[in-house]
Amino acid sequence: MKKILVIDDDVASGRTLQLHFRSQGYDTAVASGVDEGLATAQQLQPHLLVMDIRMPGKSGLEGLPEFKQKFSDIRVIMITAFHDMESTIQAMQRGADDYIHKPIDIDELDAAVSKILAGNGSEKGMVHAGGGGAGDSDYAMVGSSRAMKEIYKTIGLVAQSPATVLITGESGTGKELVARAIHCAATGSSAPFVAVNCAAVVETLLESDMFGHEKGAFTGAVNRQPGKFALAEGGSIFLDEVGDLSPGVQAKLLRVIQEKEFVPLGGSQVKCTNARVIGATNADLLERVGQGKFREDLYYRFQVVNIHLPPLRERMEDLDQLVPALLGRINRTMHRKVPRLMGEVMDAFRAYTWPGNVRELENVLMKAVALSPGNTITLDLMPEQIAGGISAERAEEKPAAEQSLSDVEREHVARVLATTHWHRGRACEVLGISRPRLRRLISQYGLEAPAGGGAEPKSGMLVEEQE
Ligand SMILES: Nc1ncnc2c1ncn2[C@@H]1O[C@H](COP(=O)(O)OP(=O)(O)OP(=O)(O)O)[C@@H](O)[C@H]1O
Ligand SMILES: [Mg+2]
Known part of the structure; x- marks a missing residue:
């Protein structure tokens, strides 16, 4: 029988998960903190740990490396109310297998648990880099849609290997931001992040821009220039609009990705590079391959990891x-x-x-x-x-003269609830009715509070600046 350890400082929520997992046939124990969890794990030897992030004392993120060190085969699902990029990336980097947000969608949790436990051990030998900061706040991404959460997870995973990445998506969806997030998560923000716009310049200039040139390599090459691959040493090179590269540069790029080496323009010496290549495009690369405009072999090199940003x-x-x-x-x-x-x-x-x-x-x-x-x-x-x-x-909207009395009543009650942010006491005052009457009207008209419950009066202003 597979064994699951749940760690949550919220005892009720821990117990609920325990009962749920038991009903699914798992041997389950629950602990209320990291240290208690470590002790329980010694006894239980769980296959899977389901751990909350925010807990008094040691947080789940702090506890995660300890579990991975003491129980090297343990698989981990982190659970949190945070929806930010940074904690997702950190959790994935520290070895979590999945990351689930509160309020927990039990189907999502079940799917994650069975996926992980079914494949238990299949990812043995996977290298998990140590922890470390994931972001530079200027470039922090926000958004907690399911698509964005998946993207944060992929960023955390891909940062652990030197894989070449292709980021696709319409213009303005955040491709460069994803590239920077991968870079920061992999190397820290002090390593170089060098961007090249592949669409902007003519072929020779682009070639020299990317690979550098020797003095006299072409008219106007008065000095030796190192080129962006050399400048990106130890960091990442971001090739924006990579679909627009000319065939000559595509061939050189393939060599860099495959062999990790290149020759500067007009030079004879082969240079090595360890820069991670991250490409981005809003074009359909496969279509370009079909049209003979983009090399198929280069396409497959880029396809190793593809992060797609859906439109807003x-x-x-x-x-x-x-x-x-x-x-x-x-x-x-x-x-x-x-x-x-x-x-x-x-x-x-x-x-x-x-x-x-x-x-x-x-x-x-x-x-x-x-x-x-x-x-x-x-x-x-x-x-x-x-x-x-x-x-x-x-x-x-219908003109008032065509509305029935109950239409008007429904609309007015809904409006008052919205402006009082569903503060029922205040809504009763405004409407001049009792609470039971308001409750009846709410259920009669099927009115629903917005997600998050409301009850924070801000006099019609919805958004405040976030620091
Ligand atoms: N999820 C996000 N959170 C915060 N800011 C974002 C997010 N996505 C995009 N932005 C901001 O929107 C702007 C456009 O993003 P970015 O330059 O990364 O898009 P792009 O996909 O590279 O666009 P293009 O294809 O036109 O080059 C930037 O100022 C970026 O900071
Ligand atoms: Mg861009």
């Missing part, structure tokens, strides 16, 4: 974290204090399709901060295509 319109729940994070960043760089955003602006954002993705959101916010006379971003600061969406939606 497919992960709109990320807006709730992106908007405050970007607003904070913009205020800092522009030395402004426009930390708030009207709820209706957020509604307009949710109704828009964001063809330019996160970069478009950033630009819209930047413009609004620059033009805002006060400390709040209002709908009139939004461009027509964004503000227009929400006014069109309003125009579609």
Whole structure:
């Protein structure tokens, strides 16, 4: 029988998991902290550890290396209420097999447990690099959609090997940010991260830019130049728009990736490199292979690890974290204090399709901060295509004269609940009714509190700057 140890300082939640795993036929023990867990594990010798991250005393992240050291075969699922990139990457780097967010989706947990226990031991010998900081806050990614969480996990895993990575996704989805996150997680932010825009320059210049040149290699080459691969030694080289490389440079790049060596322009000496290659493209590389524009062998070298960033319109729940994070960043760089955003602006954002993705959101916010006379971003600061969406939606609402009394009642109750952030006491005051009556109306009209419960009055302002 497979054995599972649950460690959670929240006794009730630990017990619930224990009962659940027992009902699934696992031998399960529960502990309320890292040290107690280590002692229990000595006895139980569990196959799987399911551990909370935030606990008083030693955190789950601190405890994780101790477990991996004492029980080298143990598999680990970390559980946390944090949705940030950094703790996910750290957990994966310290040897966690999976990472699940609270509130726990029991199907997701079951799927992770059976996947791990079914393949127990199959990943033996996998090298887990030691811990270490994962990010540089300027480049921290936010977003807790399922897609983003998977991306954080992949970043944590890929950082442990020197694999070549290809990042794909529409323009403005955060490809460069992912490249930097891999770089920081793998080498720390002090190692060089060198970016090359493969689309920007003509072939010889690009070749010399990437691989360097000897003095006199071509007209105008008055001095020896080391080139970006040499500058990226010990770090990472980021090849942006890699699909646009010319055939000549593609051949040289293949050699670098395969043999870890290159020859500077006009030179004869072979140079070695240990820089990790990270490519990015918003083109369909496979299509380019089909058209004979991109080498198939190079394509497969890049396909080893592919991280795909979905467009923002497919992960709109990320807006709730992106908007405050970007607003904070913009205020800092522009030395402004426009930390708030009207709820209706957020509604307009949710109704828009964001063809330019996160970069478009950033630009819209930047413009609004620059033009805002006060400390709040209002709908009139939004461009027509964004503000227009929400006014069109309003125009579609039925005129009052055609609504029934109960329609009006439902709408009014919903509006009051929304403006009081579902503070029922305050809503009763505004509506002039008793609590039982409010409860009846809520159930009669099937009204539902937004996720997170509300009850934090901020007088219509939805977003505050995040530091
Ligand atoms: N998840 C995120 N969290 C915070 N900021 C983000 C996120 N994704 C993108 N950004 C920001 O959006 C902007 C665009 O991101 P980035 O330059 O990485 O996109 P890209 O995919 O490389 O775009 P392009 O294809 O146009 O080069 C940057 O300012 C970046 O900091
Ligand atoms: Mg880019």
